[in-house]
Amino acid sequence: MDIFLKTMGSLNDETRIKILHFIDTNKEVCVCDIENSFEMIQSRISRHLKILKDAGFLKVDRRGRWAYYSIRTPLDEFRLSILKEIAHLELNTPQLQSGCQNGK
Amino acid sequence: MDIFLKTMGSLNDETRIKILHFIDTNKEVCVCDIENSFEMIQSRISRHLKILKDAGFLKVDRRGRWAYYSIRTPLDEFRLSILKEIAHLELNTPQLQSGCQNGK
DNA sequence: TACATATATCAATATATCTTGATATATGTA
DNA sequence: TACATATATCAAGATATATTGATATATGTA
Structure with missing residues (x-):
């Protein structure tokens, strides 16, 4: 539960x-x-990422100064169905705006 | 959204x-x-039922003095997958204890 | 009509969650 | 070492949600 x-x-x-x-x-x-x-402050983003990670959606990979977040793999059927449902919402998600000096 | x-x-x-x-x-x-x-008071149950209904999970059928709640049909794939996931939680749900004079 | 039953809603309080700004920690660079 | 960058965490205040008890509404029965 x-x-x-x-x-x-x-x-x-x-x-x-x-x-x-x-x-x-x-x-x-x-x-x-x-x-x-x-365009949100860092503490806010950081907190939300922790919640999503603890909920089983994300994994973190720390490389150098950076923490890279991505979808956890393998992801179970249930969470996959949630991601699919969210994809269907047609949210207008912002474009990726690189905000640091990670050279990507 | x-x-x-x-x-x-x-x-x-x-x-x-x-x-x-x-x-x-x-x-x-x-x-x-x-x-x-x-074993919860009526106003509490009533409120939760409303929330579940507004979320698309339940339908109500009013017959006589009673309001009968059941899973909405047809239910979409996403909500069905949620019900399935909840079923897998193995909650110890109480036995049905008829609490009124509806003759069921 | 008067009363009992079943349900819904409201107001007040308690509890939980979100946001912000400040601070802590850790890594890399001059 | 001193400093900048990237991230995490904490404390305080704001907002949202849950619970309770009281009340409103609607149906059925004496």
Whole structure:
């Protein structure tokens, strides 16, 4: 029950739904890319990423100064169906705006 | 986005998850059956039912003094997958305790 | 009509969650 | 070492949600 509740809770927020879809679309992004693309302050993004990660949607790969977030693989059927549902919402997710000096 | 958010919000509550599963299991129940089975006061149950209905999971059929709640049909793939996921949680849902004089 | 039953809604309070700004930590560079 | 960059976490205030008890509405029965 706990992880299911946590999963639902993670999606009970418009910002997180958009961030999740943004990562799903852009495959791998660092925190400052999201910060820049969404024009939100870093602590806010960081907190939402933690919630999405704890809910089982994301994984982090730390390389150098950066934390790269992407969709966890392999992802279970249920979470995949959620991502699919979100993809169907046709949100106007922002374009990726690189916000740091990671040379990407 | 709005209905998706509402759907997630409706599941972001342990009581509602249990009520939803209870209805899924028992097919059709009236409010006082739930009230009695869960040992919760009526206003609380009534409110949760409204939230689950507005989220697209339930339908109501009013017959006489009673309001019978059941899973909306037909239910879309996404909500069906959620019900399936909840069924897999193995919650210990209470037994149906008829709480009113509906003669069932 | 008067009353009981079943359900819905409201107001007040309690609890949880979100946002912001400040601070902590960790890595890389001059 | 000193400093800048990237990220995480914390505290405070704002906002949202849940619970309770009271009340409203609607149906059926004596």
